[in-house]
Amino acid sequence: MENKIADNESEGTIFIGAGVQFKGDMTVPGCASVDGKFEGTLKAKSLIVGQTGNVSGQISVETAEVRGAVGDHLIVQSKLVVRSTGSISGSVSYSKIMVEEGGELAGTIEKISDPKVVALKTGAE
């Protein structure tokens, strides 16, 4: 898929399909793709939230691409992309950002000056 922002072929991935609800903690070495609903703590290399996806809780990832909804606390150590159908609310920390027209950001937005410091604070790799 050309829009995927992480090559996750060689690492463990998880896909939460539309209609699936997951509550709990997850550590994903590769890509977490969410078209359903996730609530809890998520650490992953990359996060892809589909149009029907809804992610909330403590989220810490290297890269994120959002077409659905993300809430609560999101830390993106590298690049955050919000597509035209995406919306993010709550607190967001990022290193690089791109928001397409139609994308929504609401809440407290912060640019990470040194991603390593945030990684240490959150315990993420």
Add this chain to the structure above:
Amino acid sequence: MPYDCTSIYVPQHEDEVAEYDWEQFPPSKVSGGKNGFTIIDEYSGIEGKLIARNAFIHGQVQGLVFAENVTVEKTGRVNGVIFCRNLTVFGKVDANIICDSIFVRTGGVMTSMLKYKNLRIEQGGAVGGKFEKRVVIDARAKPAKSDGGLLRGGAR
């Protein structure tokens, strides 16, 4: 001058902002079809109020920018309050912003309390602060006015 800039009322409350008719904004109204513009050059600065139809800011503005279209160019700096229809940021903005559309371009840095309808951030743009998407308020159902003005630092 075809209008008295000192008498221009700056909306202070959410309902006033929601209902603000940019077609009646004096600089736009009196200029008719003419697309007049104001340029603050790289070596100039303003402290106070800048009221214009189209403002291109290469220099520094400290205070209120009240315009239909505002472009903060690469060397531009704005500190204070911006109330506009369309805002484009190539430079640096540290302001309380209420706008319809905002576009942060590559190299643009914006730190603000931002209320917007449409947001776009180009790759290489940087933003921070508290953001809120403005909802379209039905003019027939006016909400109660809040105590505090939206445009802190703005003047009537």
